[in-house]
Amino acid sequence: MKMIFLMLFLVCCYTFATPINSGLLLWLDASDSSTVINDGSGYVMRWEDKSGNNYHATQSTSASRPTLNSNALNGKAAIRFDGSNDGMFISDSLYLTRSYTVFIVNQYYGSVQGRTLQSRDINWLAGLWAGNHGHYASGWVSNSSYNTAGTNTPWISEAIGYTSSSAYYANGQNYTVDSNPTGNPGKLALVGSGAYNEQSQADVAEILIYNRVLTTQERNAVGSYLATKYSMATSYVNVPEPATLSFALVAIFALCLKKRNR
Numbered sequence: 001m002k003m004i005f006l007m008l009f010l011v012c013c014y015t016f017a018t019p020i021n022s023g024l025l026l027w028l029d030a031s032d033s034s035t036v037i038n039d040g041s042g043y044v045m046r047w048e049d050k051s052g053n054n055y056h057a058t059q060s061t062s063a064s065r066p067t068l069n070s071n072a073l074n075g076k077a078a079i080r081f082d083g084s085n086d087g088m089f090i091s092d093s094l095y096l097t098r099s100y101t102v103f104i105v106n107q108y109y110g111s112v113q114g115r116t117l118q119s120r121d122i123n124w125l126a127g128l129w130a131g132n133h134g135h136y137a138s139g140w141v142s143n144s145s146y147n148t149a150g151t152n153t154p155w156i157s158e159a160i161g162y163t164s165s166s167a168y169y170a171n172g173q174n175y176t177v178d179s180n181p182t183g184n185p186g187k188l189a190l191v192g193s194g195a196y197n198e199q200s201q202a203d204v205a206e207i208l209i210y211n212r213v214l215t216t217q218e219r220n221a222v223g224s225y226l227a228t229k230y231s232m233a234t235s236y237v238n239v240p241e242p243a244t245l246s247f248a249l250v251a252i253f254a255l256c257l258k259k260r261n262r
C-alpha cells in the first residue's frame with residue numbers, strides 16, 4: 001500500500017514539476033496573488049518578481065496602473081492593461097543581453113492590439129504586436145499573417161536569443177522566419193511603458209526570463225508547466241529529467257529493499 005502511495009507521489013511530482021530554476025532572471029506570476037500589490041484603489045502598483053532577484057515590475061503613475069483580473073485567461077488570473085495609458089516598468093537592474101530565453105503567457109481581450117513585453121532601449125518585443133504574436137529583435141524574427149493572435153486566445157510566446165541568432169516559438173511550435181536579428185533588449189517594460197507607446201487591451205498572466213538558451217528538454221519542461229497551468233493545447237512535451245527519473249527509481253528500489261529486510 002505504502003509503495004502505491006509513493007509511486008503516486010512521484011508521478012505527481014513529474015506532473016506538477018516546478019519550472020527550471022537554473023539561470024532564472026525574472027518570474028512574474030499573476031496567479032500568485034501575494035506578488036500582485038494593490039495601490040488601495042484597485043490598481044496594481046507592483047508585480048513582484050518570484051525569481052529571488054527582486055526585478056519587480058512597477059508603475060508610479062496612478063492612471064497608468066493596470067488591474068488584476070482573477071478570471072482573465074482560460075479562467076486564470078492575469079494583469080489586465082486598459083489599452084489607453086497603462087504600462088509597467090521592469091526593474092532597471094535587469095539589463096537583458098544575449099543569451100536569453102523568454103516565455104510570456106499573454107492574450108488580447110479587446111480591439112486595441114499593440115505590444116505586451118518590450119524593451120525600453122531599442123525596438124525589441126516578445127509576445128504580441130499589431131494583432132499578431134511574434135518576436136522582433138532589431139528585425140523581425142517572426143511576424144506574419146500566420147501569426148494572427150485573435151481575441152481571448154492565449155499564447156505562450158517564447159523568444160530565444162542565441163549569441164548570434166534568434167528563434168521564436170508559439171505554443172511550442174517553431175515560428176521562426178528569420179534567425180538573423182540579434183538586438184539586445186536591455187531594460188524591459190510591459191505594454192505602453194517601453195520604447196514604443198503602443199497600447200494594448202491585453203492580459204499578461206506570466207513571464208519567465210532566463211539568462212541562457214534552455215535545452216530542448218528544459219524548454220519543454222517550462223512550456224508544459226505553463227500549458228498545464230493555463231489549460232492550453234500546445235506542442236510542448238514534458239519528459240522527466242534523467243536525473244529525476246534515476247532518483248525516483250533509486251527511491252523505489254530502496255523502499256523495496258527495506259520492506260524485504262524487515
Ligand SMILES: [Ca+2]
Pocket residue numbers: 063064065082084085086
Ligand atoms: Ca489607465
